[in-house]
Amino acid sequence: MTSTSGTRRSMTRRTASLPSHGREHNLALVLQHLYAQGPMSRADLSRASGLTRVTISDLVTELMSRGHVIELGTSNASRPGKPSILVDINRKGLQIIGVDLADSAVMRAAVMDLDGNVLTRVELETNDEKGEAATAQVIDLTGQAIAAATERIIGIGVGTPGIVNNDGLILTAPNFGWTNVDLHREIHERFSLPTHVLNDADGAVMGEHTFGNGSAHMMLVKLGRGVGCGTLVNGVRVRGANAASGELGHVIVGTDQGPLCICGKHGCLESWVSIPSIRRALAQRPEGISPEEHRAKIMQQAAERLGIVLAPIVSVLDIQDLVIAGPARFVDDQLLAALQETITARTNASQRPNFTVQLSENPDDIVLRGAAVNVLFNELGVA
Amino acid sequence: MTSTSGTRRSMTRRTASLPSHGREHNLALVLQHLYAQGPMSRADLSRASGLTRVTISDLVTELMSRGHVIELGTSNASRPGKPSILVDINRKGLQIIGVDLADSAVMRAAVMDLDGNVLTRVELETNDEKGEAATAQVIDLTGQAIAAATERIIGIGVGTPGIVNNDGLILTAPNFGWTNVDLHREIHERFSLPTHVLNDADGAVMGEHTFGNGSAHMMLVKLGRGVGCGTLVNGVRVRGANAASGELGHVIVGTDQGPLCICGKHGCLESWVSIPSIRRALAQRPEGISPEEHRAKIMQQAAERLGIVLAPIVSVLDIQDLVIAGPARFVDDQLLAALQETITARTNASQRPNFTVQLSENPDDIVLRGAAVNVLFNELGVA
DNA sequence: AATGTTTGTTAGTAAAGTTAACTAACAGTC
DNA sequence: GACTGTTAGTTAACTTTACTAACAAACATT
Incomplete structure (x- = not known):
């Protein structure tokens, strides 16, 4: 009953974990707490996360240098001890571009804040354009939305019908006659901003999960x-x-x-x-x-x-x-x-x-907001 | 258009990452490579994992001290350079107890090696016993299997019909008249061995994935x-x-x-x-x-x-x-x-x-092997 | 004014990875 | 047979990251 010389074909292949990965994880963890619970002090974050105040201070310093977190000033709660300094995700200083291609009659894009609120809309009525013409329209509309942003943009999220792989390559999208269109690359190269493309329904479920x-x-x-x-x-x-x-x-x-x-x-x-x-x-x-x-x-x-x-x-x-x-x-x-x-x-x-x-809580904007969640998740580790 | 003061109810709440977590991850990574690809040298592991030879040496030392890995002696490949020392998962020195409760007429248990090969079987014909009588039979059968083991046991895996939650609590299992039966605790307290209970079909899919x-x-x-x-x-x-x-x-x-x-x-x-x-x-x-x-x-x-x-x-x-x-x-x-x-x-x-x-490649033993995979996964991080 | 609490920082330590350099052991070549 | 080059594994020193311990600052309470 000798054991077979083990050549298993189990597929699970993780990658090595370096200390810096843990660091990124903890940075995201801080953002998650702030995002979900709103402004709080470093000491609050320490209690919420289980990390020490020292470590939290260090993480917050790094997040502030990245511009993802800001100090809001001392809290005015009247209680013993040194007053705390509230920190929060930089809600007003960061914006997201969302693009919704789900509707066959009109392409929609928007500038959104981190909470998924639509600040500015731009739309473009389509006439059933296909292929590169449709791609050009997407680029054009995205550019308009970017121009309307008033703060730093952390990324562009696109929700599109069709089959989209993990790299943002659109394998097929019959509505636009797309086959193997690398919309991620097209947008990213044009605007040099972090870009994330996903299927519209996938976006919608993420949006509903986070905001609805x-x-x-x-x-x-x-x-x-x-x-x-x-x-x-x-x-x-x-x-x-x-x-x-x-x-x-x-x-x-x-x-x-x-x-x-x-x-x-x-x-x-x-x-x-x-x-x-x-x-x-x-x-x-x-x-x-x-x-x-x-x-x-x-x-x-x-x-x-x-x-x-x-x-x-x-x-x-x-x-x-x-x-x-x-x-x-x-x-x-x-x-x-x-x-x-x-x-x-x-x-x-x-x-x-x-x-x-x-x-759905907000069916009209669900794809836009979902695309935003996808950006939040990939760029800040939040949601 | 002020953003809502963010009290999101997004559910994702991860826990803080300490350096030791990364360590455990990398220890599991080494085991995964050995498990999937069989005996290899430290240098091979370094190339396969992306970690340095130094780190791999350290990880292997720790895994050897845990008894999870052994040295097999120098490889006799004829090529320049110092001959390598092959290391492998301790395939012959570790065993797993599997228990299959899926069949309503007979309870089955087995001693298995790490590759899911059944080394010894024990069975117990049932007469539709319910409740604590059924529990007692499971304990009895498990004890028999443990007695038949010839090497160190890394854990006990149980596959049972019914709804099993993450803690091994069986919420309902009509076959045995069980409601909220903590089979995990019963077995763990009796034998003081790591124990993992899961639904039989869930076990089967894990077994098929890894071995089939x-x-x-x-x-x-x-x-x-x-x-x-x-x-x-x-x-x-x-x-x-x-x-x-x-x-x-x-x-x-x-x-x-x-x-x-x-x-x-x-x-x-x-x-x-x-x-x-x-x-x-x-x-x-x-x-x-x-x-x-x-x-x-x-x-x-x-x-x-x-x-x-x-x-x-x-x-x-x-x-x-x-x-x-x-x-x-x-x-x-x-x-x-x-x-x-x-x-x-x-x-x-x-x-x-x-x-x-x-x-299914091996339908008769699929639940036993799946239960073993669950043990491998939880105890060694493999599969 | 003294006391106690809470916040955030500084200083030093432990863990876990890295790079650089070393020794050991082999094959091949002049 | 000595020299060269290659590969494996180890030792030493450094970096990153989180920890503990101790401290100063700023407040409320007594």
Whole structure:
């Protein structure tokens, strides 16, 4: 029973840890506390983080020299001891550029502060431009947003439809006719600013997680021209083996056929619940049924179909929060209720006592804010 | 447009990084390289890890003092320079106890080496014991396995049905009538050895990932009395918000009703594809159809139903490898083919060019080996 | 005014990595 | 057979990072 000479193919290959990595980790930790809890003293940070006051002082000094942290002056709390000096993330002195390419009719960009508030918007109506023309539009719009910034920019975040790999290379984005477009490089070379590109639904889930409602085990479904989703497992974005995670639109729902989809299959989710599909269904009202009744039926159907596809995912991943983002005209409390009902009925719901189905807090800006979160995360280690 | 005074509820709260954490990380890194690539010299380790020879020497010294690494003597490769001294993980001097509670008829335990080879087995036939009687049986069997070990034991790994939280507390395990049973504490206090308890399907996916086939984006579906699954996302186990991930058996399949399930719903996956359900369906052969034909039809149906539930998950997570574990009598290449066919037909398969559906390499020992991997991971940082 | 508390800094130490330089042991060449 | 070059592993000194201990500054309370 000799043991096999060990040539395992276990894939986990971490990299060596140098002292400086720990340092970066702790710098990010300080920023995280400040970001989440607001202004506090070095002594507060020490208590919150477990690091000593000496170390915190050193970290804060470095963060101030980087411009990421500022002193706000002494706190005026009346209590014994030397008054503390409040420090905070440099909320007013740092800005983020967000670019949202999710809408097929209009490209949107914005200057945002660190809290995800939109300070200035710029938009550009498109005429279905493809390829390099679309790329040029993105660059142009980004430049406009950069020009509108009033403070130092820590980075540019882009949320785009399509499949985006870890390096910001857009493998495919049918809307813009992009194949292997290195949008990261294009933007970075043009503006020499840290740039982070990700899928729009992935951005949305990060934005909702940080700025809206949603735990570390959440999923955000985005209803628009298509149907996409972003997923967090234990607070970490699911990317998938081919960076193609979130593909939901062309999954077939149910076992009873369904409408013909543009992809050639029958009964794809997109053919049931994408906004164009819903509009189409609403327009085809049979005789002898009131508009209200018809609408209720169509929306009920859409919610059920969405629930049928989501139920296995919610159950297997033990998702806590399901957030739906889409036009308020269609995505409303009624839809949520029918959706939750369907998922509950089709799974062992008692094992997920705190499961929620919610609307996105700010569906219009969710991609912009998500793109900002991605910048925050990559540049400051925050979020 | 003043920014909101930042009280974000972003959940990510890491802990401070001390220099010693980096040290442990690097110690684990050395073990990982040895484990994956087999015996090598300190200089080899230095090249592979990026750390200097000096540091590697220091790490190896510490690992030898812990008994985790041994020197194998000089290599006899004929080349210029001082001959190297090969070091390796102490494969022969360390053993792992694995316990598999997945089968409802027999509890199984084993002494294993670091490569997951079973050296000695012990088994215990059960008579549907519940509660503390079942716990006592587990303790008894574990004790027998420990007695059979011939080398130092680095830990005990247990794979059990039911919902197991991060601390080894079994929240519910209907098979044994367990509710909030702290199996980790019971075993640890009795034997004073590092103990790690996890769900059987979670163990199985870890075992398959390390010892069998499967990438960092994989899913293992275990067909037995019920239907469960374990999922790896980016090489990390999915646990879920309530530690309840992997619940697959009581998800409803399709939109055409289906058999009544013991849970009260109609058309649960378990009522289609659990082994008892398949047996039942096979037994109910209508007149005028040959046994072979009937069997083919039933198995085709089971594969399709499984595929219908898995398709959304595979698509949304962008799973690379789907592994099915179950009795060879039913889980065969034919089932796989029908399953892959169904998933491909119901999703946008072109986005997952390397998607595979496979049989488990060693379905009988997969839980034992998975439990061992869990011990390896937690005690040595390997796998 | 004396006492106690709290903050932030200074000084020195321990841990864990680095570079530079060394010894040991081999193959190949003149 | 001595010399040269190569490779492995170790020793020594330095750098980074966090720690503990001690201190001065600035406040409230007695």
